[in-house]
Structure formats: structure tokens, C-alpha cells
Amino acid sequence: VLPALLPLLLLLLFAGSVVRVDGLSTPFATTRARLLIQDTRNSGWTRSGGTVQTGPRMQFAEIKFYDNSDTEIQIASCTNVKPGTIIGVTAAENIAKSCDNNIQTKFVMEFRDDGDNPPGRWAEIEYVFSSAAIVSKYLLYSANDFDLRDPSQWMVLVKVSTDAQVTGDWVAIHRNTDVANFPTQRTTATAKFAVSYEQEVYRLHIVSSRSATNMQIGEIDWFLSGTAGGAKTIPTTLYSGNDLQGPDNYYREGAQSLSAGSAQYKWYANSLAVDVVMTWPRKSLLTNYQIFTANDAAERDPRTWYIYRLKDDQTWELLDTKTNAMGSTSRLSGWNKFALDRTPECSCLWSKGFN
Numbered sequence: 001v002l003p004a005l006l007p008l009l010l011l012l013l014f015a016g017s018v019v020r021v022d023g024l025s026t027p028f029a030t031t032r033a034r035l036l037i038q039d040t041r042n043s044g045w046t047r048s049g050g051t052v053q054t055g056p057r058m059q060f061a062e063i064k065f066y067d068n069s070d071t072e073i074q075i076a077s078c079t080n081v082k083p084g085t086i087i088g089v090t091a092a093e094n095i096a097k098s099c100d101n102n103i104q105t106k107f108v109m110e111f112r113d114d115g116d117n118p119p120g121r122w123a124e125i126e127y128v129f130s131s132a133a134i135v136s137k138y139l140l141y142s143a144n145d146f147d148l149r150d151p152s153q154w155m156v157l158v159k160v161s162t163d164a165q166v167t168g169d170w171v172a173i174h175r176n177t178d179v180a181n182f183p184t185q186r187t188t189a190t191a192k193f194a195v196s197y198e199q200e201v202y203r204l205h206i207v208s209s210r211s212a213t214n215m216q217i218g219e220i221d222w223f224l225s226g227t228a229g230g231a232k233t234i235p236t237t238l239y240s241g242n243d244l245q246g247p248d249n250y251y252r253e254g255a256q257s258l259s260a261g262s263a264q265y266k267w268y269a270n271s272l273a274v275d276v277v278m279t280w281p282r283k284s285l286l287t288n289y290q291i292f293t294a295n296d297a298a299e300r301d302p303r304t305w306y307i308y309r310l311k312d313d314q315t316w317e318l319l320d321t322k323t324n325a326m327g328s329t330s331r332l333s334g335w336n337k338f339a340l341d342r343t344p345e346c347s348c349l350w351s352k353g354f355n
Contacts, residue, residue: 023199023200023201023282023283023309023310023311023312024171024197024198024199024200024201024310024311024312025197025198025282025312026197026312027068027134027135027136027197028134028158028160028197028314029132029133029134030129030132030133030134030135030158030159030160031128031129031131031132031133031159031162032126032127032128032129032158032159033065033126033127033129033135033138033156033157033158033159034081034124034125034126034127034156034157034158034159034170034241035063035123035124035125035127035154035155035156036122036123036124036154036155036156036157036239037058037060037122037123037124037151037153037154038122038153038154038155038251039151039152039153040056040057040058040111040148040149040150040151040152041147041148041149041150041151041152041179041182042148056110056111057088057108057109057110057111057146057149058108058109058111058123058149058151059093059106059107059108059109059143059146059149059150060098060106060107060140060141060142060143060150060151061097061098061102061103061104061105061106061107061140061141061142061143061144061187062098062099062100062101062102062103062140062141063098063099063127063138063139063140063141064138064139064141065127065129065133065135065137065138066135066136066137066138066139066192067133067134067135067136068134068136070136070137073129073130073133073135074129074130074131075099075127075128075129075130076128076129076130077096077099077127077128078095078096078098078099078125078126078127078128079095079125079126079128080095080124080125080126081124081125081126081241082124082244082247082250083247084246084247085122085123085124085247085250086109086123087109087110088108088109088110089107089108089109089110090108092105093105093106093107093108094107095107095125098125099127103141103187103189104144104187106143106144107123107125108143108149109123111123111149122250122251123151124250135156135158135173135195136194136195137192137193137194137195138156138174138192138193138195139189139190139191139192139193140182140189140190141187141188141189141190142182142183142184142185142186142187142188142189142190143186143187144186144187145186147184147186150179150182150184151182152178152179152182153176153177153179154175154176155172155174155175155176155237155239156172156173156174156175156193156195157170157171157172157173157239157241158170158171158173160310160314160316161314167241167242167275168203168205168240168241168242168274168275168276168277169203169275169277169310169316170239170241170277171201171277171279171310172236172237172239172277172279173195173196173197174193174194174195174196175236175237176193181193198282199236199279199280199281199282200279200280200281200282200283200284200286200309201277201278201279201309201310202235202277202278202279202280202286202307202308202309202310202319203275203276203277203278203307203308203309203310203316204220204275204276204278204305204306204307205273205274205275205305205306205307205308206269206272206273206274206275206302206304206305207272207273207303207304207305207306208272208302208303208304209272209299209300209301209302209303210298210299210300210301210302210303210326210329211299212297212299212300213271213272214268214269214270214271214272214300215268215269215271215272215274215300215302216253216266216267216268216269216294216297216300216301217258217266217267217291217292217293217294217301217302218262218263218264218265218266218292218293218294218295218332219257219258219260219261219262219263219265219266219291219292220258220289220290220291220292221289221290221292221334222234222235222278222286222288222289223286223287223288223289223290223337224284224285224286224287225285225286225287230287230288233280233284233286234259235259235278235279235280236279236280236281237278237279238255238256238258238259238276238277238278238279239255239256239276239277239278240254240255240267240269240274240275240276240277241275241277242273242274242275243255243267243268243269243271243274243275243276244269244270244271244274245268245269245270246270249268249270253265253266253267253268254267255267255276258276263292263293263294263295263332263333264295264332266294266295268294268300286340287339287340288337288338288339288340289307289337289338289340290334290335290336290337290338291327291334291335291338292332292333292334292335293327293328293329293330293331293332293333293334293335294331294332295331295332296331298329298331301326301327301329302325302326303323303324303325303326304322304323304324304325305321305322305325306318306320306321306322307319307320307321307340318341319340319341320338320339320340320341321341322338325338
């Protein structure tokens with residue numbers, strides 16, 4: 001009996017190591033990182049003495065990244081990610097000041113379009129490293145004045161592929177939503193934020209739409225494993241790094257609208273071959289999804305798309321392909337629920353209680 005059970009015993013013995021192949025867990029080296037600032041301590045305010053600020057602004061002095069030996073990663077350059085979104089900037093306080101290794105200088109921008117709901121402009125900055133490194137920690141420095149301009153919500157993301165043709169594979173490794181983590185003291189560093197690579201990462205890549213040169217989706221619902229598609233789940237982070245639009249629409253109709261809970265808000269891109277990358281807690285097993293149409297322009301509905309899952313070796317594993325998969329042209333309506341083509345490797349083990 002024992003020889004017959006030996007393969008099963010070996011499988012159980014090594015289950016813990018085998019399952020690590022499935023999904024992301026191991027930190028990886030990258031040459032690029034992004035900082036997406038989504039809110040400030042107070043986006044509209046009045047100076048002491050009664051002089052009204054000319055528009056809501058955001059500012060910080062510096063960002064620094066550190067590798068897994070706590071050595072500072074050298075930044076070669078920093079640039080705006082999406083054209084037209086960084087406005088109200090002077091030469092003395094431009095993006096380059098956020099990576100000039102001088103906390104006495106600062107980057108300042110007009111942060112929002114008044115009247116936009118949700119807001120029209122955020123700060124989205126890309127940092128190119130002098131050489132590839134594993135980002136393990138980072139910190140931000142406050143500017144020299146006006147603490148109400150301080151960032152309060154932001155994400156740090158890293159690029160997976162070094163292939164210039166792959167533009168959309170940016171993975172969030174840290175998200176801050178607590179303004180208390182940013183110091184009110186001036187020219188002062190935050191604590192070093194530890195990042196995490198322990199997560200499930202999925203990427204939706206849209207190739208074509210019904211009949212247009214652009215694309216839009218009202219909402220996407222994702223479902224965990226279970227009967228009838230399982231329970232609906234909302235991603236921890238959601239980001240598109242290549243959905244080019246007009247500058248006023250980047251964040252009003254950006255990818256974050258896909259988890260707004262209503263198809264009235266939409267993700268719109270003024271181009272095709274766009275990606276949105278979503279993360280969930282480790283060992284979240286997705287099996288189904290449902291696409292909802294936007295409020296107008298049926299010709300922009302997605303037609304061909306692919307869904308990938310990031311493996312621990314930094315390769316994207318194809319889970320689903322849809323070609324000519326258009327549903328109803330009705331607006332603000334859900335298409336049929338789609339099933340992912342396969343169950344991720346080794347999920348049979350940890351779904352049964354093995355770690």
C-alpha cells in the first residue's frame with residue numbers, strides 16, 4: 001500500500017513550494033517605477049491672510065527608492081506619464097525637482113480641474129533607474145511650505161517587462177490612503193514604506209472595439225471560485241498606464257471607474273491595444289467576469305481582448321481569449337458572464353487548504 005501512496009505523499013510534502021509558482025510572490029528587478037498621486041491633504045484652500053490660492057495644488061520635494069539591502073536606488077530621470085495632465089508648472093518647480101536629490105527644491109502642479117467630478121487631473125510620474133534593481137522600500141519628502149498641498153493618497157507601481165512593445169504591464173506594489181502617513185513638518189521624510197509583491201495580478205488587454213478606433217467599458221465585475229461563478233470581488237488596486245485620452249478625461253473616465261460600482265462611470269481610451277492591471281490578495285482565485293456597456297457610443301464596445309495572470313517568473317499566462325465577442329448594444333447593460341479558460345496551476349492544492 002505504501003508504494004502506491006508514495007506519489008501522493010510526495011505531492012503533499014512539496015505542495016507548499018509548488019504552489020508558489022502560481023501567482024506573484026517573488027520580488028523582481030525593474031528599471032522603471034511610477035508614482036500616481038490621487039489626492040492631497042486639502043485640494044482647495046485659502047492662505048492665511050485671506051489671499052485665495054489660484055487653484056488647488058499638489059507638491060512634494062523628493063522621492064527615494066531602496067533595494068532589498070536598503071541601498072538607495074539611483075534615479076536617472078523622471079518624466080510626466082500622460083501628456084497634458086501636468087499643468088501650472090514653473091521651470092523652477094517642475095517634475096525634475098522630484099528626483100534631483102535635493103529636498104530644498106520641490107515639484108508643484110495645479111492638481112485638479114475645478115468642477116470635475118471625479119477630479120480631472122492627478123500627478124503621474126515615471127522614474128527611470130540608472131540600472132535594474134528590486135524596489136523594496138521608498139519614501140517621500142514634504143516640501144518647504146503649505147502642508148495642505150501634501151499628497152494624501154498615492155500608489156507606487158513597477159514595470160514588469162523590459163520589452164518596449166509591452167507598454168501596459170505596470171503592477172502596484174504599494175498604496176497609501178492615510179494622510180497621517182505624510183508628515184506635516186516641512187522638508188521632512190515619511191517613514192520608509194515597505195512594498196509587497198505578494199498578490200494575484202491580472203491584466204486585461206483590449207485589442208479592438210465594435211467599429212471604432214477607441215474603446216470604452218462601463219464596468220467589469222469579477223467573481224471568485226465557487227458555485228455559479230462565486231462571490232463578486234473588487235480588486236485591491238487597478239491601473240492603466242497606456243490608455244491615452246484627452247488630458248481632461250484621464251482620470252474622470254480612467255480605468256479606476258471600472259470598480260466604481262456603477263456603469264454610469266466608464267473607462268474610456270482614445271486608442272486601442274490598451275491594458276488595465278488589477279491586483280487581489282494572494283490566493284484569490286478568479287473564475288468568471290462580466291462586462292457592462294457604457295452610457296453611449298456602442299461602436300466603442302470591446303470586440304477582441306485577452307486576460308492574463310502574472311506568474312512568479314514574471315511571465316504573463318493567458319487565461320482567456322475573446323474574438324468578435326460583442327454582446328448587446330444596449331447601454332448600461334451587462335453581457336453574459338464569461339468563464340476564464342483555465343484554473344491557475346496548483347490552485348487545486350491551496351483551494352483544498354494546502355499552503
